[in-house]
Amino acid sequence: MAAILALGLGSCSHLPGHNPMATWVQSRNHNARGAILIVVHATEQDSVQASLDTLRSRNAQGKVSAHYLIGRDGHVYQLVSERRRAWHAGGGSWGNITDLNSASIGIELDNDGSSEFPREQIDALTALLADLCDRLDIPRRQVIAHADLAPARKTDPGARFPWRALAQAGFGRWPTDEALASEPAPGFDPWLALRAIGYRLDDRQAALRAFRLHFRGIDDARTPMAPEDERLLNALVQQP
């Protein structure tokens, strides 16, 4: 009894997450609150060490971080707890989500911005994505590029990132061959489709560029909406 009393009076008697100002009366009606999206980045730096420095200190643009950094050899570094909000996305939006840092897990890939992504690095990424989606209950198609959420500011992870291979591993959104074979219906509006996928349209040409980086593997900021873009958009919005 004395031991119980001593425990109860101790200054650390409350459990983490339980406010000592209130009486804890547990309800079972709840679930985990956290990330619903995963954002893939390229560091656009020359080495893992340079990125580890940037992501843990202050750089010219202020403080930045990410939950994970994956080296070209596939080594996975974790810099921020998944329960915490890392500073990787900056301003932007995806669908109705406007505070991307609060809603997402950020994964940086060591890449100078123009090189191929080595097989080892992509294998490590897909293993990490499987782990995150399972543990954190994030839908597998909710894996996007930094450029997707901030088309006017960002192009990473860039045109060389293998989204098709990622989709074959089960992550991200990708059109099926069946959907690609169908013609857009009369009156099909490709811009509405772009918006429905998640892209913001305040800068339409920038949104189209980000879409092409992701789904066509090309960096084209100038060409107007083309039949190939429309075919892909039509296929993407047909899928649930």
Ligand SMILES: [Zn+2]
């Ligand atoms: Zn980025």
